[in-house]
Amino acid sequence: MIAESRLRTVGVVLAGGIGQRMGLNTPKQLLKIAGRTIIEHTLDTFDGHPEINEVVVLMAPGFVDEAAELVRRNGYTKVSKILEGGASRTESTWRALQSLGEQECDVLLHDAVRPFVEPRVISECVAALRHHEAVDVVIPSSDTVLVAAPGPHGDIVHEIPDRSLLRRGQTPQCFRLSVIREAYRRAFADPGFGARPATDDCGVMVRYLPDVPIHLVAGSEQNMKVTHPIDAFIADGLFRLRGRAAPALTDDECRRGLDGRTLVVFGGGHGVGAELADLAKGYGATVRSFSRSRGGVRVEDAGAVDDALAHVHAETGRIDHVVNAASALHVGRLADTGQTALAEIVAVNYLGPVNIARASLGYLAETRGRLLLCASSSDVRGRAGRSLNSSTAAAVVNLAEALADEWAPQGVRVNCLNPERAVTATPVAPSADSGVTGTIPPEAVARTSLDVLLSDLTGQVVDIRLRR
Numbered sequence: 220m221i222a223e224s225r226l227r228t229v230g231v232v233l234a235g236g237i238g239q240r241m242g243l244n245t246p247k248q249l250l251k252i253a254g255r256t257i258i259e260h261t262l263d264t265f266d267g268h269p270e271i272n273e274v275v276v277l278m279a280p281g282f283v284d285e286a287a288e289l290v291r292r293n294g295y296t297k298v299s300k301i302l303e304g305g306a307s308r309t310e311s312t313w314r315a316l317q318s319l320g321e322q323e324c325d326v327l328l329h330d331a332v333r334p335f336v337e338p339r340v341i342s343e344c345v346a347a348l349r350h351h352e353a354v355d356v357v358i359p360s361s362d363t364v365l366v367a368a369p370g371p372h373g374d375i376v377h378e379i380p381d382r383s384l385l386r387r388g389q390t391p392q393c394f395r396l397s398v399i400r401e402a403y404r405r406a407f408a409d410p411g412f413g414a415r416p417a418t419d420d421c422g423v424m425v426r427y428l429p430d431v432p433i434h435l436v437a438g439s440e441q442n443m444k445v446t447h448p449i450d451a452f453i454a455d456g457l458f459r460l461r462g463r464a465a466p467a468l469t470d471d472e473c474r475r476g477l478d479g480r481t482l483v484v485f486g487g488g489h490g491v492g493a494e495l496a497d498l499a500k501g502y503g504a505t506v507r508s509f510s511r512s513r514g515g516v517r518v519e520d521a522g523a524v525d526d527a528l529a530h531v532h533a534e535t536g537r538i539d540h541v542v543n544a545a546s547a548l549h550v551g552r553l554a555d556t557g558q559t560a561l562a563e564i565v566a567v568n569y570l571g572p573v574n575i576a577r578a579s580l581g582y583l584a585e586t587r588g589r590l591l592l593c594a595s596s597s598d599v600r601g602r603a604g605r606s607l608n609s610s611t612a613a614a615v616v617n618l619a620e621a622l623a624d625e626w627a628p629q630g631v632r633v634n635c636l637n638p639e640r641a642v643t644a645t646p647v648a649p650s651a652d653s654g655v656t657g658t659i660p661p662e663a664v665a666r667t668s669l670d671v672l673l674s675d676l677t678g679q680v681v682d683i684r685l686r687r
Contacts, residue, residue, distance in 0.1 A: 229272065
């Protein structure tokens with residue numbers, strides 16, 4: 220252990236891979252998962268961490284401009300450099316270390332394609348670096364690991380190490396700058412290093428500075444690395460299951476975000492829409508609500524939606540936020556659903572959000588505003604008796620994620636809210652046995668809706684769960 224260090228802390232996001240094992244034509248860190256690129260998810264965590272002072276990005280050759288655009292679009296204020304990566308991970312790391320100047324600092328080297336790194340892990344690494352010069356993030360091995368050896372007809376088991384002593388390495392891997400630089404200097408001075416390169420930075424330390432102990436910090440099973448095609452599907456599923464928490468805003472933040480702004484709510488006649496309208500008015504927003512019962516606006520009628528938005532813009536001169544809380548609830552077997560009810564559910568639950576989105580873009584682009592679509596947690600898995608609601612909810616989620624990407628150049632943010640059970644929908648052919656045993660209060664969903672609207676999130680699916 221060394222004397223406590225309180226140096227500048229730099230997060231280095233290594234995004235130099237080219238996606239060869241993924242079979243992609245673009246780097247895997249630019250692959251979209253849960254509505255955003257993998258590197259955006261990773262940078263969100265590092266740029267937003269209070270103990271990270273600076274972020275340096277090493278990007279795959281030829282894609283530095285794309286990374287710079289993502290940084291600009293997301294407003295990552297801590298990213299100081301975007302450098303072109305090298306031909307190998309070790310070369311990319313060395314370029315990053317060389318770019319940090321001569322002033323001593325603590326460095327956290329992290330794979331960009333580990334988008335699930337937890338703030339807790341980063342905090343524990345920063346704390347460990349106050350007393351140690353090298354820190355690695357690890358998890359226990361749940362699998363038995365074998366040491367193979369050549370046999371007469373192929374490889375054979377040579378040894379089975381004690382699993383209780385084995386750990387699987389993750390990132391970030393963390394070091395005092397001068398220490399990891401010295402290890403790499405010795406590595407590159409070794410003629411044999413190129414023929415047998417280390418697979419990670421701790422490997423360089425162990426080989427070339429073996430007297431420096433590497434402290435271990437507990438990682439997370441979710442801190443997976445997206446390397447193979449199947450990993451992308453697993454990662455997307457993890458994002459969906461985890462959901463994204465909406466930042467809880469203070470009353471003052473809500474007033475600053477809404478005072479003098481115009482909010483349009485479709486489906487504002489009752490439930491979440493009505494609660495949201497009342498809440499926003501209390502913070503100084505000009506609110507206009509539309510529904511079948513209020514103004515006779517049906518969201519499935521594109522002309523009615525166009526007229527409603529045009530009227531609001533003519534009246535107030537601006538539209539800053541648009542929310543769709545209109546939906547139709549149907550409980551019953553698809554085979555028992557009549558054509559009229561089926562057409563109405565699909566029209567309200569899917570065509571409605573499409574109409575609202577298409578009509579809103581021009582107004583929201585003027586104000587760099589926000590669109591919030593409400594779906595339901597039924598999008599995660601189809602359930603018997605709710606096939607229409609499940610499938611249309613999944614469509615709305617994908618619509619929001621796609622629009623967030625399409626509209627990013629115009630500065631418009633798009634998100635989707637997934638309340639588990641809330642009073643948002645008008646029943647269509649209701650069943651006496653809905654299977655619903657509890658609902659989230661509309662005012663709670665409205666409050667979360669407001670938090671999402673006023674946040675910097677985009678392309679996110681925010682779940683609201685019943686407390687059990």
